[in-house]
Amino acid sequence: MVNKIAVLSKDTVAAMLSDGTCQIHRNGELTDSFNGGEAYALSGYGKYAARYNDGNTGVYLYNVEQKNIEKEILLTKQYQNVPQIFMNVENRIFLVGDLGIIEIDRESEKCVTVVAAEQTMLSNAAYFPLWFEEKDGTIYILFTNRDQTSGRLVQYQQGDGKDNSSLVSTDGHQLTIYGLYDNELIRTAVSEFGLKHPDIDIVYEAAESAEGAVTESDLVRTLNARIAAGNGPDIFVLDGLPMDSYVDRGILEDLSGMLSETDVIPNIQTAYESGGEIYAVPARVGLPIIIGTQDVMNRSSSLSSLADYANQAEPPYFVEGSESYETVIESFLPFYINSIVNENHIDQDSLRMFLEDMKKISDSVNAVEITDFDSSHSPRRLAYGQVSLAVCTMKGMIDDEATEMIAFAKLKGNYAVYQNLFEPYGLLGVYKASGQKELAIEFVKTALSYEVQETEYRHGGFPVSLSALEKWRDTDSDRGGATGDPDTGIQINYKWPDAASRNRLYEEILSLKTPVVCDQVVRQRLEVSAAAYLKGEVTLETAVQEIANEVDLYLQE
Amino acid sequence: MKLPYRKSQTKWTYIFRNNTWGFWMLLPSIVGVAVFHVIPMAEMFKRSFANNTTKAFAGFQNYISVIGNPSFQLAVKNTILFLGTCIPVLLFFSLLAAYFVSKKKDDIRKTVMLIPMAIPVASIVLVWKLMFSRYGLLDKLTGGFAGGVDFLNSKWAFGVLVITYVWRNIGYDVILWAAAFNSIDRCIYEAADMDGADRFMQFRYITWPCILPYGSVIVILSLLNAFKAFREVYLIAGEYPDQSIYLIQHLFNHWLADLKLEHLCAAAVLVMIVVSLSALLFQKALDKGVYS
Numbered sequence: 001m002v003n004k005i006a007v008l009s010k011d012t013v014a015a016m017l018s019d020g021t022c023q024i025h026r027n028g029e030l031t032d033s034f035n036g037g038e039a040y041a042l043s044g045y046g047k048y049a050a051r052y053n054d055g056n057t058g059v060y061l062y063n064v065e066q067k068n069i070e071k072e073i074l075l076t077k078q079y080q081n082v083p084q085i086f087m088n089v090e091n092r093i094f095l096v097g098d099l100g101i102i103e104i105d106r107e108s109e110k111c112v113t114v115v116a117a118e119q120t121m122l123s124n125a126a127y128f129p130l131w132f133e134e135k136d137g138t139i140y141i142l143f144t145n146r147d148q149t150s151g152r153l154v155q156y157q158q159g160d161g162k163d164n165s166s167l168v169s170t171d172g173h174q175l176t177i178y179g180l181y182d183n184e185l186i187r188t189a190v191s192e193f194g195l196k197h198p199d200i201d202i203v204y205e206a207a208e209s210a211e212g213a214v215t216e217s218d219l220v221r222t223l224n225a226r227i228a229a230g231n232g233p234d235i236f237v238l239d240g241l242p243m244d245s246y247v248d249r250g251i252l253e254d255l256s257g258m259l260s261e262t263d264v265i266p267n268i269q270t271a272y273e274s275g276g277e278i279y280a281v282p283a284r285v286g287l288p289i290i291i292g293t294q295d296v297m298n299r300s301s302s303l304s305s306l307a308d309y310a311n312q313a314e315p316p317y318f319v320e321g322s323e324s325y326e327t328v329i330e331s332f333l334p335f336y337i338n339s340i341v342n343e344n345h346i347d348q349d350s351l352r353m354f355l356e357d358m359k360k361i362s363d364s365v366n367a368v369e370i371t372d373f374d375s376s377h378s379p380r381r382l383a384y385g386q387v388s389l390a391v392c393t394m395k396g397m398i399d400d401e402a403t404e405m406i407a408f409a410k411l412k413g414n415y416a417v418y419q420n421l422f423e424p425y426g427l428l429g430v431y432k433a434s435g436q437k438e439l440a441i442e443f444v445k446t447a448l449s450y451e452v453q454e455t456e457y458r459h460g461g462f463p464v465s466l467s468a469l470e471k472w473r474d475t476d477s478d479r480g481g482a483t484g485d486p487d488t489g490i491q492i493n494y495k496w497p498d499a500a501s502r503n504r505l506y507e508e509i510l511s512l513k514t515p516v517v518c519d520q521v522v523r524q525r526l527e528v529s530a531a532a533y534l535k536g537e538v539t540l541e542t543a544v545q546e547i548a549n550e551v552d553l554y555l556q557e
Numbered sequence: 558m559k560l561p562y563r564k565s566q567t568k569w570t571y572i573f574r575n576n577t578w579g580f581w582m583l584l585p586s587i588v589g590v591a592v593f594h595v596i597p598m599a600e601m602f603k604r605s606f607a608n609n610t611t612k613a614f615a616g617f618q619n620y621i622s623v624i625g626n627p628s629f630q631l632a633v634k635n636t637i638l639f640l641g642t643c644i645p646v647l648l649f650f651s652l653l654a655a656y657f658v659s660k661k662k663d664d665i666r667k668t669v670m671l672i673p674m675a676i677p678v679a680s681i682v683l684v685w686k687l688m689f690s691r692y693g694l695l696d697k698l699t700g701g702f703a704g705g706v707d708f709l710n711s712k713w714a715f716g717v718l719v720i721t722y723v724w725r726n727i728g729y730d731v732i733l734w735a736a737a738f739n740s741i742d743r744c745i746y747e748a749a750d751m752d753g754a755d756r757f758m759q760f761r762y763i764t765w766p767c768i769l770p771y772g773s774v775i776v777i778l779s780l781l782n783a784f785k786a787f788r789e790v791y792l793i794a795g796e797y798p799d800q801s802i803y804l805i806q807h808l809f810n811h812w813l814a815d816l817k818l819e820h821l822c823a824a825a826v827l828v829m830i831v832v833s834l835s836a837l838l839f840q841k842a843l844d845k846g847v848y849s
Binding site for chain 1: 609626628631796808816817
């Protein structure tokens with residue numbers, strides 16, 4: 001199958017096959033071929049073709065007339081994963097992707113960013129560049145969406161960082177977005193918002209990705225100092241930030257009015273409602289699920305009965321001796337945490353139950369101190385028949401893992417979403433004292449809009465927009481995959497979920513009620529002390545008291 | 558009594574006119590203290606009486622919340638216990654060491670005692686973790702008795718903290734005490750020798766009264782240095798250490814992270830009042846000891 005074609009001249013074409021071979025055809029006849037790296041990146045003009053080398057650490061410059069690789073330009077690590085290569089009529093090579101437009105100087109072999117990506121279509125995960133041309137410092141790119149049902153032609157000037165920047169000028173308005181972590185959906189929303197408001201300068205600060213980044217708590221303190229000085233960002237991406245404190249202190253704006261104009265799933269809105277007001281809304285959600293054999297799932301009416309059955313399950317829950325105490329705790333904690341942690345104290349009965357359940361499970365699989373095994377919570381081990389249980393989070397359908405989860409659940413037994421729990425991603429809030437509050441609210445609306453929500457983001461969660469979710473539910477596909485166990489030779493092929501499976505997942509998402517809220521400090525204290533109990537270093541009551549003392553101290557602050 | 562200035566001048570005008578250059582030279586320092594200390598303190602006072610959300614006057618509500626907060630109570634208790642243990646221990650051992658060091662006029666020993674202060678905190682933290690963590694050196698040495706103990710995250714953490722503080726600061730106090738000893742005229746001791754006073758009597762009636770004035774300075778400096786021990790605690794044991802070493806600065810750190818600025822300011826005012834009063838009382842008590 002041909003992945004990509006580059007027309008080099010009126011009688012010469014380069015064709016990239018799906019196996020990574022690049023063939024050169026002259027006057028319809030195959031004259032040469034050469035191999036390399038990424039099978040979707042190919043460009044050329046005249047007597048040169050360019051593609052990634054083996055390992056995708058550099059670029060091959062292939063001379064069609066001499067039939068050899070004339071030059072191999074090695075790239076620094078920063079530029080090695082840019083998805084697309086383009087070559088203009090002057091044989092200048094450009095890399096195009098979410099880093100921006102980077103030109104490779106053929107003589108010095110250095111890379112120079114000619115257009116930054118931050119506020120442009122280049123960072124929009126819904127679109128990818130299909131066609132590229134550069135002339136006299138002006139760059140034109142045709143973007144298309146994944147289905148190739150829509151396209152956008154965008155012009156850039158070298159040195160600028162905005163779509164169609166020569167056509168507009170900013171009027172000094174700036175919108176700042178702050179998050180601890182980089183988020184692909186937010187970048188896409190920045191791109192979409194930038195198209196609607198080309199006169200607004202949008203600055204997205206992903207604090208952890210900054211050079212010389214310090215600890216998360218230091219970043220939070222720095223942010224709080226800015227807020228205290230009245231200089232907070234216009235929009236918060238609240239993942240990892242003390243949202244409850246911000247709500248208590250009136251830092252966040254009420255979004256309920258804006259949300260009533262969107263089609264965000266009502267139960268997700270309700271989950272964040274407090275006294276009729278909504279101060280934050282997630283841009284995506286993930287589902288913590290348990291997948292097991294039918295025998296195990298029949299005993300999964302509660303997590304405690306699941307733990308009680310640990311010693312009797314056949315095959316065992318996890319591969320014996322391959323689990324560490326910490327991973328057992330980490331996997332199940334999301335299902336218990338909301339009952340353990342109340343507003344300002346630990347529920348010791350719930351904590352006791354959690355520790356006892358974890359003890360039963362870790363003992364049944366002979367959990368160890370330290371392991372460098374791949375987690376046996378992977379649904380693949382379930383499919384291979386090695387284990388009877390898998391604990392994971394379903395984060396959307398783009399990554400094959402989610403397709404696998406449903407397929408393996410159907411193959412081996414069933415899956416369950418416990419207590420209608422969900423994990424929120426990209427939790428958005430607006431700064432109440434923002435000078436651009438209306439624009440900030442509009443940005444949040446853009447992030448929740450169909451155009452941004454319908455895009456698939458790798459490990460990015462399910463959409464919260466009802467129309468985008470329904471679109472996914474109604475979309476059939478021939479996507480699928482295969483996995484195999486080299487030890488046993490078992491080979492499993494799986495396909496995109498059928499309508500019934502998609503509908504079930506759709507209904508599950510519409511039933512979600514409670515976000516898993518696990519403060520990092522609470523999680524850490526719990527995991528350390530719980531692991532000590534599982535290892536037998538302390539008794540149950542000692543572990544409960546230690547955890548209660550430490551976490552209560554934190555919660556009472 | 559004849560005044561040194563004319564009746565048409567005030568006392569301050571007279572002082573200023575006769576020390577003009579001095580005031581101008583002091584001005585940058587005064588401005589710096591005002592900008593970096595006085596103004597922030599005034600802002601802190603203001604915020605301690607305000608609601609952080611509405612900015613309205615809240616009276617003593619913040620102080621009541623802070624004093625009733627269990628975490629604050631624990632932090633204060635631990636801080637007082639730490640100061641009450643460390644400072645007497647430090648003063649005693651540094652006085653003893655200074656007494657012997659000054660007797661021998663041994664500059665090398667004085668210098669050696671200052672080495673802990675010169676070692677970077679990060680290095681100390683690394684070594685302490687190697688020594689006191691669960692699988693550290695001390696755990697191995699005491700394995701038969703302690704059975705695998707994390708000295709940094711258990712009831713032993715307080716002892717580790719005291720040892721850290723005393724070890725690190727003893728050299729500084731030794732230097733100060735040694736300076737106090739060296740300020741006493743040798744002739745007094747010679748006279749006491751001739752009068753038949755033994756060493757204990759000489760210490761009690763000559764040395765001790767003469768070094769007491771220095772004692773108040775050393776106590777205050779030790780008190781201020783004790784608050785800096787938080788740095789080591791934070792690096793060794795993290796944001797939420799064992800409860801026995803949960804200090805007032807931990808709470809301040811967390812309140813800043815949670816944006817509870819009104820509580821932070823109220824607690825800071827309380828701590829400032831207590832520390833200032835304590836320092837004043839120490840000074841008065843020691844000065845009274847001198848004059849008696």
